[in-house]
Amino acid sequence: FQNRNDLDIAATVFAQTARRAQVLAQAADGDTSWGTRAQSGIIALFKGVNYEGRDTAYDEVFDMPSSIIVSGTQEYVFTKFTGLPQTTGSLTLTSANNETRTITINTKGMVSY
Known part of the structure; x- marks a missing residue:
């Protein structure tokens, strides 16, 4: 039960963080x-055109259990004014008992999970 709960929380936090990044970019x-x-x-x-070159003073970091494996497109950046993503794709989170949650961001910036 705990693994599933951690996985659901991580998926929700990532989706909400992506939506917040999009609003800030717009x-x-x-x-x-x-x-x-x-x-x-x-x-x-993060604030900036990529994670490596970000302004760390604006970072908002949320803990995620290290038992959750991250795969797929791990970074999404939303363009200033339009809020459109520079990349699209899916992020998959996998728990220790192999349950998965997939978050997808499409070309219009819609976040679904």
């Missing part, structure tokens, strides 16, 4: 793009 908050990234142990909202 508002041109900070006059730049915004994005989200999932990697082992964290989900991050």
